[in-house]
Amino acid sequence: MAPMATDFGDDEGRVSQKLIDYHAARARGGVGLIIMEVTGIDALFPYMPRTVGLWSDDLIPGYRRLTDAVHAHGAMIFPQVAHPGPDSLCALLTGVEAVGPTAGIVNDITKTACRQLAADEIPPIVEQYARTARRAREAGCDGIELHAAHGYMLLGSFLSPVRNRRTDAYGGSTEGMMRFPLEVIRAVRAMVGPGFPIVLRISGDEMVAGGRTLRETLDIAPIFVEAGVDAFHVSSGAYPDLSWRVIPPTGTPFGLNVHLSAALKQVVDVPVMVVGRITDPRQAEDILCRGEADMTVMGRALLADPDLPVKAAEGRFDEIAPCIGCGLGCVVAREQGADTTCLVNPAVGREAETALVPADGPRKVLVAGGGPAGLMAAAVAAERGHSVDLFERTQTLGGLYTLASVAPGKQELTLVIQYLHGRAVRAGVRIHLGSEVTPQLLRRESPDVVIVATGSKPCGPVLPGMDRPNVLCARELVAGRIPLPTGRVLVAGGGTVGLEVAEIIAEAGRGDGRTSVRVVEAREEVGMDMFSEARTLLLERLEALGVELLPCTRLASISLGGAGFDWVVAALGAEPLDTLSAPAEEAGIEVRVVGDARQPRQAVAAIAEGFEAGRSI
Numbered sequence: 001m002a003p004m005a006t007d008f009g010d011d012e013g014r015v016s017q018k019l020i021d022y023h024a025a026r027a028r029g030g031v032g033l034i035i036m037e038v039t040g041i042d043a044l045f046p047y048m049p050r051t052v053g054l055w056s057d058d059l060i061p062g063y064r065r066l067t068d069a070v071h072a073h074g075a076m077i078f079p080q081v082a083h084p085g086p087d088s089l090c091a092l093l094t095g096v097e098a099v100g101p102t103a104g105i106v107n108d109i110t111k112t113a114c115r116q117l118a119a120d121e122i123p124p125i126v127e128q129y130a131r132t133a134r135r136a137r138e139a140g141c142d143g144i145e146l147h148a149a150h151g152y153m154l155l156g157s158f159l160s161p162v163r164n165r166r167t168d169a170y171g172g173s174t175e176g177m178m179r180f181p182l183e184v185i186r187a188v189r190a191m192v193g194p195g196f197p198i199v200l201r202i203s204g205d206e207m208v209a210g211g212r213t214l215r216e217t218l219d220i221a222p223i224f225v226e227a228g229v230d231a232f233h234v235s236s237g238a239y240p241d242l243s244w245r246v247i248p249p250t251g252t253p254f255g256l257n258v259h260l261s262a263a264l265k266q267v268v269d270v271p272v273m274v275v276g277r278i279t280d281p282r283q284a285e286d287i288l289c290r291g292e293a294d295m296t297v298m299g300r301a302l303l304a305d306p307d308l309p310v311k312a313a314e315g316r317f318d319e320i321a322p323c324i325g326c327g328l329g330c331v332v333a334r335e336q337g338a339d340t341t342c343l344v345n346p347a348v349g350r351e352a353e354t355a356l357v358p359a360d361g362p363r364k365v366l367v368a369g370g371g372p373a374g375l376m377a378a379a380v381a382a383e384r385g386h387s388v389d390l391f392e393r394t395q396t397l398g399g400l401y402t403l404a405s406v407a408p409g410k411q412e413l414t415l416v417i418q419y420l421h422g423r424a425v426r427a428g429v430r431i432h433l434g435s436e437v438t439p440q441l442l443r444r445e446s447p448d449v450v451i452v453a454t455g456s457k458p459c460g461p462v463l464p465g466m467d468r469p470n471v472l473c474a475r476e477l478v479a480g481r482i483p484l485p486t487g488r489v490l491v492a493g494g495g496t497v498g499l500e501v502a503e504i505i506a507e508a509g510r511g512d513g514r515t516s517v518r519v520v521e522a523r524e525e526v527g528m529d530m531f532s533e534a535r536t537l538l539l540e541r542l543e544a545l546g547v548e549l550l551p552c553t554r555l556a557s558i559s560l561g562g563a564g565f566d567w568v569v570a571a572l573g574a575e576p577l578d579t580l581s582a583p584a585e586e587a588g589i590e591v592r593v594v595g596d597a598r599q600p601r602q603a604v605a606a607i608a609e610g611f612e613a614g615r616s617i
């Protein structure tokens with residue numbers, strides 16, 4: 001399991017029960033080796049709020065409880081020991097200035113620049129690494145990982161020519177850039193002795209202008225082995241220019257670093273692990289069989305399903321909750337100050353509290369709507385022993401989420417529906433397609449509980465002129481119910497839907513000599529609701545297609561021939577569609593409204609609400 005910052009520690013950097021339950025669930029699910037998220041080495045330089053640390057001996061007992069819980073299930077655990085360097089939020093959290101190889105590296109979140117570490121400040125940090133490794137061993141950890149990848153954190157920054165512009169002994173040449181990481185490796189080895197594995201996480205190729213190339217990585221890897229590295233953990237990319245390779249979003253290649261681990265294996269004789277968009281255990285097996293890596297590492301796939309390894313071992317591939325790389329739960333939620341979660345697994349970080357318990361007595365549950373919220377609610381209610389019927393008005397499951405999978409590169413979204421459908425069927429949900437729930441049907445079925453998951457409809461005319469015939473609805477276009485417009489097209493609304501529909505139209509009209517697409521958005525940036533890495537890639541594609549983006553622009557009204565557009569595509573959001581709550585309540589039926597029917601939002605919220613509804617009946 002790959003290191004993933006969860007912020008599940010407490011404010012003092014201690015291991016919490018939440019973190020223990022989270023890792024114990026992955027160990028129980030069959031993970032062989034958990035590489036834990038960043039473990040800080042200095043309280044003054046925290047990575048994020050609530051990032052755990054091992055900067056003093058009194059933090060050891062907490063880690064001991066964690067390692068005991070993981071070992072109880074036969075798994076091993078390595079903390080990822082790291083000084084965050086320029087990527088510490090210290091400027092906000094502890095009031096000290098961040099440090100780096102070179103002054104002026106600006107932190108994305110604090111918007112402040114780091115100062116350059118003086119050469120004589122480095123040996124004490126080397127010592128902190130060694131002491132942290134010693135504490136990890138005392139806490140029962142099975143080894144450690146040193147984070148030197150992605151031109152990120154302190155070691156990664158020293159090792160990357162993009163960030164390390166020093167001219168002293170700690171920079172200036174490949175040898176200079178390796179000096180600090182090598183000193184750390186040697187000091188750790190000297191402190192922990194032999195037989196305590198040290199993994200080095202490294203970008204096989206930074207793939208950015210002026211960054212380290214694969215050729216150079218192959219040259220330096222054997223030197224790290226000589227210094228005491230027992231295994232490599234290979235990813236790619238470098239902050240800030242190529243960060244999408246670090247947490248690759250939906251639509252990026254699966255196993256995107258495998259060629260790098262395969263190359264590294266040719267030059268070192270220690271194990272090489274590979275990470276990055278390895279989501280299907282059969283794909284992982286292929287990588288091993290082809291000899292492209294000695295171990296495969298999964299990150300988000302194990303947030304999505306802690307039981308992935310056990311299910312794979314038992315051949316229950318269809319039962320695995322799929323990671324589609326959406327980043328909505330693991331990254332975006334955290335950025336917005338909410339807890340880490342996962343689109344397909346709302347139980348992340350709440351493993352103990354959400355363990356499904358059988359219902360007191362079976363009740364008759366009717367679910368109206370077969371989108372993600374309805375499917376999850378139905379599955380969970382049935383898993384707990386309720387008698388569940390799900391009615392879907394159309395002939396297909398998935399609701400609006402199916403439309404979301406139409407945009408370029410988003411086809412894998414259908415895996416989510418496939419998974420939720422399978423889960424509902426296995427739990428015994430009776431699914432009725434082509435059946436709309438009406439008040440009559442409610443009376444006839446007379447359920448104990450109705451879950452309203454009937455979704456949303458596009459916003460009504462919010463602007464004067466929106467009822468004109470040259471105004472098209474984004475949803476209708478994406479669904480293929482009306483032909484794509486050509487000519488001068490204005491997309492009103494620059495959220496995910498607006499940007500994606502712009503891409504679809506621009507792509508279809510490419511080279512026809514007459515189609516041009518502009519997107520207007522009232523907020524100061526487009527794609528504000530997106531996972532930033534997906535946004536970066538989408539904006540690059542839109543630029544290549546010549547789509548013009550106009551943030552900070554409010555559409556006042558739409559008039560005939562007004563601003564010179566042939567078509568306006570409305571992507572201005574949605575409003576809830578719920579015609580059932582009132583009649584159900586009138587009939588004395590218990591009602592839960594979930595997903596867009598409650599308030600239109602992204603699927604991560606809808607699925608979480610479906611889960612809660614199913615759990616609480």
Ligand SMILES: Cc1cc2nc3c(=O)[nH]c(=O)nc-3n(C[C@H](O)[C@H](O)[C@H](O)COP(=O)(O)O)c2cc1C
Nearest residue numbers: 002003004005037038246275276277298299300330
């Ligand atoms: C929420 C989140 C937090 C992460 N935190 C770390 C981290 O603390 N250290 C690190 O080296 N990589 C971190 N990563 C990168 C992952 O270890 C992994 O390389 C990446 O997610 C790609 O693998 P995957 O496609 O299997 O998820 C993080 C990724 C995610 C999604």
